Amino acid sequence: MELSYWWILPLAAAAVTITAWLYRPRRPPKTRPIAHGERLTALPEYQQALRRHRTRLTLAVALGAVFLAATATAAARPIHRTTEQPEIRNRDIVLCLDVSGSMTSTDAAIAAVFEDLAKEFDGERIGMVIFDSSSVQLFPLTDDYQFAAEQLTQAKEALDSGAGSFFDGTWNGEGSSLIGDGLASCVQSFPGTESGERSRSVVLATDNFLSGNPIFTLEEAAALAADKKVKVHALNPGDMDYGGQPDQPGALLKAAAERTGGTYFTLDSPDAVPGIVKEVQETEATSYLAAPRVVIADAPDWPLGVALIAGTGMLLLGWRLEP
Amino acid sequence: MPSLLRRVKSKMFIFAHRRTLTLLDGEYGSVFKGRSLDFDELRAYVPGDEVRDIDWKATARHGSPLVKRYVAVRRHTVLLLVDTGRNMAAQALSGESKKDIAVHAAGVLGYLASRHGDDVGLLHGNGTESRFLAPRSGEEHLERLLREVDASASLDGPASGIAEQLDYALRYLKGRLLIVAVADEFLPDTRTETLMRRLRGRHEVLWLTVRDAELAAGPAAEITAKPGSRGQDSTDVGTGQGIPLPLAVDAKVRAAYRAATIERERRRQDVFYRLGIAEEQTTGSDDVLTSVFALLEKHRSRAFTARISTKGGSRAG
Numbered sequence: 001m002e003l004s005y006w007w008i009l010p011l012a013a014a015a016v017t018i019t020a021w022l023y024r025p026r027r028p029p030k031t032r033p034i035a036h037g038e039r040l041t042a043l044p045e046y047q048q049a050l051r052r053h054r055t056r057l058t059l060a061v062a063l064g065a066v067f068l069a070a071t072a073t074a075a076a077r078p079i080h081r082t083t084e085q086p087e088i089r090n091r092d093i094v095l096c097l098d099v100s101g102s103m104t105s106t107d108a109a110i111a112a113v114f115e116d117l118a119k120e121f122d123g124e125r126i127g128m129v130i131f132d133s134s135s136v137q138l139f140p141l142t143d144d145y146q147f148a149a150e151q152l153t154q155a156k157e158a159l160d161s162g163a164g165s166f167f168d169g170t171w172n173g174e175g176s177s178l179i180g181d182g183l184a185s186c187v188q189s190f191p192g193t194e195s196g197e198r199s200r201s202v203v204l205a206t207d208n209f210l211s212g213n214p215i216f217t218l219e220e221a222a223a224l225a226a227d228k229k230v231k232v233h234a235l236n237p238g239d240m241d242y243g244g245q246p247d248q249p250g251a252l253l254k255a256a257a258e259r260t261g262g263t264y265f266t267l268d269s270p271d272a273v274p275g276i277v278k279e280v281q282e283t284e285a286t287s288y289l290a291a292p293r294v295v296i297a298d299a300p301d302w303p304l305g306v307a308l309i310a311g312t313g314m315l316l317l318g319w320r321l322e323p
Numbered sequence: 324m325p326s327l328l329r330r331v332k333s334k335m336f337i338f339a340h341r342r343t344l345t346l347l348d349g350e351y352g353s354v355f356k357g358r359s360l361d362f363d364e365l366r367a368y369v370p371g372d373e374v375r376d377i378d379w380k381a382t383a384r385h386g387s388p389l390v391k392r393y394v395a396v397r398r399h400t401v402l403l404l405v406d407t408g409r410n411m412a413a414q415a416l417s418g419e420s421k422k423d424i425a426v427h428a429a430g431v432l433g434y435l436a437s438r439h440g441d442d443v444g445l446l447h448g449n450g451t452e453s454r455f456l457a458p459r460s461g462e463e464h465l466e467r468l469l470r471e472v473d474a475s476a477s478l479d480g481p482a483s484g485i486a487e488q489l490d491y492a493l494r495y496l497k498g499r500l501l502i503v504a505v506a507d508e509f510l511p512d513t514r515t516e517t518l519m520r521r522l523r524g525r526h527e528v529l530w531l532t533v534r535d536a537e538l539a540a541g542p543a544a545e546i547t548a549k550p551g552s553r554g555q556d557s558t559d560v561g562t563g564q565g566i567p568l569p570l571a572v573d574a575k576v577r578a579a580y581r582a583a584t585i586e587r588e589r590r591r592q593d594v595f596y597r598l599g600i601a602e603e604q605t606t607g608s609d610d611v612l613t614s615v616f617a618l619l620e621k622h623r624s625r626a627f628t629a630r631i632s633t634k635g636g637s638r639a640g
Contacts, residue, residue, distance in 0.1 A: 029556065033413040033557075033560045034413050034414055035421070035560050036535050037559030037562060037564055037566060038559075038561075041564060043576065043579045045575050045576050046570060046576050049576050053569060321569060
């Protein structure tokens with residue numbers, strides 16, 4: 001507990017002193033002279049009443065002092081200063097979707113999940129990149145969640161139908177599913193090269209089924225991501241077909257993802273996507289805490305409460321003191 | 324400063340009917356003019372004259388009442404014994420200063436005396452000193468006495484102590500005097516009572532009490548009090564102790580005060596009755612005349628009984 005305007009207190013004390021000095025009784029109060037006061041003052045009833053009167057006066061003075069002190073304290077704005085370390089959501093997420101024919105249903109599920117998530121985002125930025133033989137940035141990192149949600153809805157619909165102008169520009173390269181290039185463009189869509197305060201993650205949905213000759217191999221793209229401190233969370237819907245050798249597409253993808261500090265999931269069906277995305281969110285959520293921050297909160301309840309009680313007491317006493 | 328005596332006289336004439344004034348004259352005459360066996364003259368009856376002074380034969384001859392006048396036994400001396408201590412500067416029951424009422428009462432009595440050609444003296448003072456102004460006749464002298472009283476009693480003077488004046492009178496004043504004491508509602512202690520008894524034995528004593536202010540003002544007292552005196556704290560001039568107003572209007576305190584006042588008054592009356600001193604109370608300058616008249620009347624009836632009993636051989640009082 002401390003005071004924001006501590007100088008109010010000496011000011012209030014000075015004001016009280018000056019007022020008391022200004023209104024000091026300059027001449028003795030006008031009373032009527034009487035003789036043989038013992039006619040009244042000798043009575044035990046009077047003595048008793050006098051004691052009561054004195055007690056009340058003392059109490060009134062004390063209450064007045066408490067009232068003044070409490071209101072002065074309230075005027076000085078008492079505050080609670082606490083240090084807290086809030087969990088802040090300053091992640092950047094880029095959805096990196098392989099839109100080759102085999103992936104559309106998974107992509108649609110991911111888009112749907114992020115469409116829902118975007119409604120709850122607060123501080124996060126989300127971007128989306130689709131790729132096949134070449135990559136297209138659907139929308140850059142943004143915190144305009146309404147826009148993002150709109151884009152995601154459109155993406156979801158297009159992915160569901162699997163046709164239309166949505167996929168324009170993804171076949172400009174040679175081959176298809178140039179995953180290394182796609183991941184590299186996703187990584188490039190984070191601004192700057194040095195890692196800032198914001199955490200970066202890429203949700204990469206691909207079966208890692210490469211056909212063609214990419215400029216970046218998956219390993220190079222993963223190295224680039226690790227360089228920029230981008231975590232790659234890979235979702236693979238087609239990891240059940242090829243044994244357990246380390247040069248399998250799934251194993252390669254897993255190695256790439258884990259190299260960047262990310263995670264690797266295999267998907268049995270698009271229905272599993274929400275659970276996985278949630279898991280990704282949770283692994284991310286705990287790890288980011290903002291710098292300790294001082295939080296200042298007004299705490300006028302005590303002085304004002306005391307002032308209220310003292311004021312009420314003064315009113316009651318004044319009522320009793322008034323003849 | 325306007326003449327105090329003139330003020331007293333104008334009040335006497337304005338507030339008292341002429342009839343009352345002559346009544347007072349007759350009353351004074353029959354109280355203080357002694358009777359001797361030396362017949363002086365017959366004169367017309369004035370209300371207030373003793374009925375037994377009426378010369379019935381002469382009245383029957385003349386047709387209207389005539390009273391016998393005798394040559395006075397001796398030259399009379401009236402001594403005004405006035406308390407001029409601090410207490411007398413305090414408020415009376417009417418809200419006026421008790422001093423003013425004392426001046427008024429002394430003026431009325433002195434004026435009556437001077438109309439009858441008697442000497443008027445003054446003994447006044449407080450608890451520490453007494454001052455004596457030798458009896459002399461004449462209105463100028465009376466005016467001087469009244470001014471002396473008026474100037475002596477002030478709020479910053481010494482406290483009252485009527486016993487000192489009584490002591491002074493007993494010590495230094497010889498010869499039989501008509502003493503009219505004007506004091507406030509004090510409760511005589513043993514010493515004062517003894518002094519009063521001795522004074523009563525040596526002189527003729529009349530006692531006029533100026534009633535003190537009501538302390539715990541009841542609703543009835545508030546009506547009679549001056550408007551300015553309401554809603555004010557009081558200060559005891561004797562002790563300097565203040566009496567806060569909220570206490571004075573407290574119902575319980577007021578009830579106790581009323582009972583105590585009645586008891587105190589009873590004790591005072593007892594003292595005066597025991598001593599055989601005629602005592603009358605006055606509340607303000609409005610009823611000074613009435614009080615003086617009642618005092619004279621009371622004293623006359625008591626003096627009369629005293630004289631009868633003296634004739635009978637036993638001493639009363």
